[in-house]
Amino acid sequence: MASESVYVPCDEEILQGDIVADLPWGAIEAxxxxxxxxxxxxxxxxxxxxxxxxxxxAFRRKREAGKEFVHAKAGRGPGIVLWHSCEIADDVRHGxxxxxVVGVAPIFSMEDRLNKTDRGAVRELRRTAMFPLPxxxxxxxxxxxxxxxxxxxxxxxxxxxxxxxxGLSDCYLESMYRHLEMFLTRRRASTTPGGATVEAS
Numbered sequence: 001m002a003s004e005s006v007y008v009p010c011d012e013e014i015l016q017g018d019i020v021a022d023l024p025w026g027a028i029e030a031x032x033x034x035x036x037x038x039x040x041x042x043x044x045x046x047x048x049x050x051x052x053x054x055x056x057x058a059f060r061r062k063r064e065a066g067k068e069f070v071h072a073k074a075g076r077g078p079g080i081v082l083w084h085s086c087e088i089a090d091d092v093r094h095g096x097x098x099x100x101v102v103g104v105a106p107i108f109s110m111e112d113r114l115n116k117t118d119r120g121a122v123r124e125l126r127r128t129a130m131f132p133l134p135x136x137x138x139x140x141x142x143x144x145x146x147x148x149x150x151x152x153x154x155x156x157x158x159x160x161x162x163x164x165x166x167g168l169s170d171c172y173l174e175s176m177y178r179h180l181e182m183f184l185t186r187r188r189a190s191t192t193p194g195g196a197t198v199e200a201s
Contacts (some may be wrong), residue, residue, distance in 0.1 A: 006134055007166040014088055014102065017176070018081040018167035019133075020161050024150050025106040026074030034068040053113065080105040080148050080168075081161065084178075088158065098159040100158040107133060121145050128183040131176050138165050148176065150183045 010018060011194045036046040043089070047069075083087075083103040110132075122130045129151050136143040168176065181187070 002171060006172045007136055007138070008169050008171055010164045010167050010175050013085065014081060014158065014161055015167055016081055016083060017135065017173040019078060019107070019143070019165045019167070020081065020104070021078050021080035021163040021165055022076060023104055023106065023160060024074050024156060025079060025104070025154065026056050026072040027152070027154075029071045030071060033071040035071070035135055036068050043162070047064050063150050075106070078146070078165070079104045080107055082153060100157050101155040102161060103153060104152055105153045107143070107146045107148055109146050111144055114147075125179060126181065128186070131179045135193070139166050151179055 006021070007055065032052050033047045033049060034052055037045060037047045039045050049071075059121070081102055082105055088102055089099065110122065118127070121127050122132050125132070127147075130147040130149055132147050133143075135145045
């Protein structure tokens, strides 16, 4: 599918399917390791590291108990907004915009991460965890041909979605969510003359 039919300009509001540059992504370490700064208000300083059992007040919400930070293996790069726009707007309406969170997934380069056989399988939608995206050129920004990796879905603060590059067209967005449904359930929705049905993959 040509890139012109895939990408559309960004809206003023953050929308489902927006492509964002410089998003963090990652996974929580195992065993769970947390740290507590000696002085949470200081920009720099010492901190104590330990497993959760080493903190008497780990993860308590009260301010007087202190704040713990969870260690994660993380990367940074382009990603895509997965949550519906209504979910994002509801978070903003019910609290501080800086605290609202958004579900995202990273976009990886096919050339950097996949061999020739796997690249072909992703393009043909034969890898349920991966959804292909053509290369993107917009306002001097370049993204190689890549894929959304559903295995790395997580939430980030809305305030991190600063450099939005483009959105997905309605048709391509629907295609991605049908693929995501396959990834989550191994079932696909199909439309028949009698209405919508669900088939096993």
